[in-house]
Amino acid sequence: MTERSQCLPSSLDELIEKLVCQPRLLVSTDFDGTISALAAQPDDAVVDPVALVALRQLAELPNTFVAVISGRSLSDLHAKLPGVSGLRLVGSHGHEFDMDTIGAIGQEQGNLLERACELVAGYVERLPGSRLERKPHGVVFHYRSAAQLPAGMLGQIIREFEALGGGCLRRGSMAVDFSVVDTNKGQALSRFRGQLAPTATLFIGDDATDEDAFRVLDPCDEGVKVGQGATVANYRVESTQEAVKLLARLAERRKECADSDSSVPIDRHLFLSDLRAAALVDIHGRVTWLCVPRLDGPPLFGLLVGGPGSGYFSVGGEGPGEQRYLENSLIGETKFGELRVVDFLECDAGLPYQRAGRSDLIRIVEGRGRVELVFAPKFNFGRVQTRIVPVSGGLRVECGQHPFFLESPEVEWEISREGAHDLARSRKNLQGGGFALRLLMGTASAGDGSINSSERLSIAQKFWEGWLATLRLPKYCRDLVSRSALVLRGLTYGPTGSIAAAATTSLPEAVGGMRNWDYRYCWPRDAFMAASALLRLGAQGPAMRLLDWLLGVVLDSQEAFFLAPIYTVNGRNVPNEAEVPEAFGYRGSRPVRIGNLAAEQLQLDTLAPIAELMRNLARKGASLTAEHLQLTDRLVELVEGRWQDPDSGIWEIRGEPRHFVHSKLMCWYTVKCCSEVARYLGADRGRWAALEAEIREQVEKRGYDDQLQTYICAYDYRQPDAALLWFLLSEFHPPDHPRITGTVRYVMQNLVHNGGIYRYHFDDALIGREGEFIICRAWLIESLILLERRSEAQALFDQLLSRISPLGLISEQWDANQNCALGNYPQAYSHIGLINAACALDEFVK
Incomplete structure (x- = not known):
């Protein structure tokens, strides 16, 4: 099969590359004259054995559907095409479907x-x-x-x-x-497309009856005419043999695409940052995710969720490597035996705080062994055509308006074409020594020809070590806390001080499911919780910069609005949520989304972490100003105007808004914290006490269920919610209050099971289930410590340690059944939880 699948015309190669990494592909063909040579007698026709193998291969691949639509009778097709599991057969020009009982005629x-x-x-x-x-x-x-x-x-x-x-x-x-029934192949093909929802369809046929199928194809689909004659198909091959070659090559490339799909576990990726862009590198030495110019921009390499058709940059040896971070940094190392690859985003010359637009990825290769290099940039999930031009000192990348240059003075590249994109390959055998690569993003110009990798590595090491040295780390789990602090620092957008929720989009909350969201933006809730966690470690700078960012968002606006739950990292509106049809999805988990619809929601709890951070700063004697007092006034004004409205809550429920009890609690907490900040700044805001008391009275009356002896998820909605643990964490009641002990008991009885701790189990208007939510475990650990139940807290913390990757990184969720990471990665929420839980245990011991 391999031999016959070579030497296709270049236009057909482009066709194959267009189709090969489609998330859901339907391949449909005629029989006679397409996968079987025309025979003098129809009974003598035999399917080409190579075509049969290709159809079988395609049918076995995930998200790949295969159909044969013929004028032959269905029984004849079954006899001609035996033993192909999953093959869909349609006879009589579309009237006889293999999934139907053939209908009687009148x-x-x-x-x-x-x-x-x-x-x-x-x-x-x-x-x-x-x-x-x-x-x-x-x-x-x-x-x-x-x-x-x-x-x-x-x-x-x-x-x-x-x-x-x-x-x-x-x-x-x-x-x-x-025929006595009026059907045709186009109707049959349309029926399959309606049932299977492919993102692209290929139909191959040879005679006039196949034109009906060609005519129903959409712009994203393709038709191939076999032989001569007028046709509406976009492509043509001369013979059955050429059609079979096309199918064989498509099967090979589709299998390669499936095999190279990002089956690497989510938490087996290094996370790199320069405080503007972010990258992930897997255990094979592939950069599978890198967005430019900011971490919330379009990907240059999107293999992680888009498949190979979305680009990657591979520098690796044989087999999967062993990964680690260089101490006290976000500089990653992947070792393949005696060969090692060191990766980092450059942090020289004030780059982390400059306007996004210029980022440099450095890849240093050292040691002994064979190195395989593949440079396959495909901007914005391959939507922009890519050209790679060899020039002195490296490769110039041309993809629309976006300039890139790969400095590689010691590498000789071979450029080939895959569909609309160029790809560069090379191979080197190292016997000691090494070489370096420098990907310049934002410029098409080469440097001075000398990468100076050792000097750049030293500068990056000092950048991360220098910041980490300013922290006061607990003795308990010191290394993991420092790694979590570095992750939160890496998720910070240097030019503004905002903090992203995660570095990725659409890593699934359930593999194969549709709970896939874009978390590359700044949620004020998550960001201020992150800043509070870093403040707990002695880092006051991130808190003050984040407040400066928010002041620009809130006080500079002349509009009367409630704070949006999400902003871009530079303080703009989040793009409208959209799906990327070209993207394969992590392990087939689709859709892949860009933007986030939650930006349009009302989430009342968003204000509380802001007020809490200012209160924490005040308790540490920070230099708060009149602008911060203005901000407290604005926060309380927002609470006063909206606290009695239903909202979407901390979990961003996409169903009907409710009166979520946690949201009301956080409105109370916002006023409480703002009152303390106002007193610290010498301002009289005694009038807020009435608002604080009014909210409290309603929460105690409508948010508590006397029969269950617990606070509940929402007014008149008797469901558990892990966010109710904040009744203890916000000091709404003292730890020994019966309403606190009852609520903690209710959460543990209903949301802790099978080794996992879940957010909720109520209907959230979405299909499928999710995994354990990591930060909820951390809240429960802190709650048990406050209740002086240290042994239980310690047991939960020990389980938390098993959810942390060998790199010290944590995703959003954990699948307790499959023991694997779920959700976007690395997730700020999870690292916030690790820091707070470790600090709480450390303080309890003291």
Whole structure:
């Protein structure tokens, strides 16, 4: 099969590359003249063995559907195509589906069919070598093996069929097909597309009846005509042999795409940052995720969720490597035996705080062994055509308006073409020593020809070590806390001080499911919780910069609005949520989304972490100003205007808004914290006490269930919610209050099971289930410590340690059944939880 699949015309190579990494692909063909050479007698036709293997391969691949739509009867197709599991067969030009019971025809249609058969039988007697084929709903007059048709006979046959007064007549390849039901191959193909929802469809056919299928194809689909004759298909091959080569090559490349899909566990990726861009590197040495110019921009390499068609940059040895971070940094190392690859985003010359637009990825290769290099940039999930031009010192990348240059003075590249994109490959054998690569993003100009990798590495090391040295780390789990602090620092957007929720989009909350969201933005809730966690470690700078960012968002706006739950990292509105149809999805988890619809929600709890951070700063004697007092006034004003409204809550429920009890609690907490900040700044805001008391009274009355003896998820909605633990964490009641002990008990009884701790179990208007939510475990650990139940807290913390990757990184969620990470990565929430839980245990011991 491999030999026959080579040497396709370049235009067909482009066709294959367009289709090969489609998230859901439907491959459909005719039989005769397409996957079987035309035979003198229809019974003598045999499927090409290579085509049979290709169809079988395609049918076995994930999210790949294969169909044969033929004018032959369904029973004949089953006999001709044995042993292909998953192959969908349709006979009689679209009337006989293999998933249907072939429908009976009425008496009138039966009579019509009998007259048609008598007509054909008469001509078969008159024309030696011709043949009648009877089908359940039609009849075919075959004349391929007949002597030359007498002049005018074909026209006479057609006129006599038409004179029967019904049915559907088709001209095929040396055949006339009459059916008493009006169906065609286009209708059959449309039916499959409606059922399977492919992102692209390929149809291959050879005769006039296949034109019906070509006509129903959409712009994202493609048709291939086999042989000569007029056609509406975009591509043509000359023979059945060429059609089989096309199928074989497509099967090979589709399998390669599936095999190279990001099956690497989510938490087996290094996370790199320069406080503007962010990258992930997997255990094979592939950069599978890198967005430019900011971490919330389009990906240059998107293999992680887009598949190979979305680009990657591979520098690796044999087999999966072993990964680690260089101490006290976000500089990653992947080792392949005696070979090592060191990766980092450059942090020189104030780059982390400059306007995004210029980022440099450095890859240093050292040691002994064979190095395989593949440079495959495909900007914005491959939507922009990529050209790679070899020039002195490296490669210039041309993709629309976006300039890139790969400095690689010691590497000789071979450029090849895959569809609309160029790809560069190389191979080197190191016997000691090494070389470096520098990907310059934001410029197409080479540097001075000297990468100076050791100097750049030293500067990056000092950048991360210097910041980490300013922290006061607990003795308990010191290394993991420092790694979590570095992650939160890496998720910070240097030019503004905002903090992103995660570095990725659409890593699934359930593999194969649709709970896939874009978390590359700044949620004020998450960001201020992150800043509070870092403040707990002594880092006051991130808190003050984040407040400066928020002041610009809130106080500089002249509009009367409630704080949006999400902003871009530079303080703009988040793009409208959209799906990326070209993206394969992590392990087939689709859709892949860009933007986030939650930006349009009302989430009342968003204000509380802001107020809490200012209160924490005040308790540490920070230099708060009159602008911060303005901010507290604004926060309380927002609470006063909206606290009685239903909202979408901390979990961003996409169903109908409710009166979530946690949201009301956080409104109370916002006023409480703002009052303390106002007193610290010498301002009299005594009038806020009435608002604080009013909210408290309603929460205690409507948010508590006397029968269950617990606070509940929402007013008149008796469901558990892990966010209710904040009744203890916010000091709404003292730890020994019966309402606190009852609520903690209710959460543990209903949301802790199978080793996991879940957010909720109520209907959230989304399909599927999610995994354990990591930060909820951390809240429960802190709550148990406050309740002086240290042994239980310690047991939960020990389980938390098992959710942390060997790199010290944590995703959003954990699948307790499959023991694997879920959700976006690395997730700020989870690292916030680790820091707070570790600090709480450390403080308890002290």
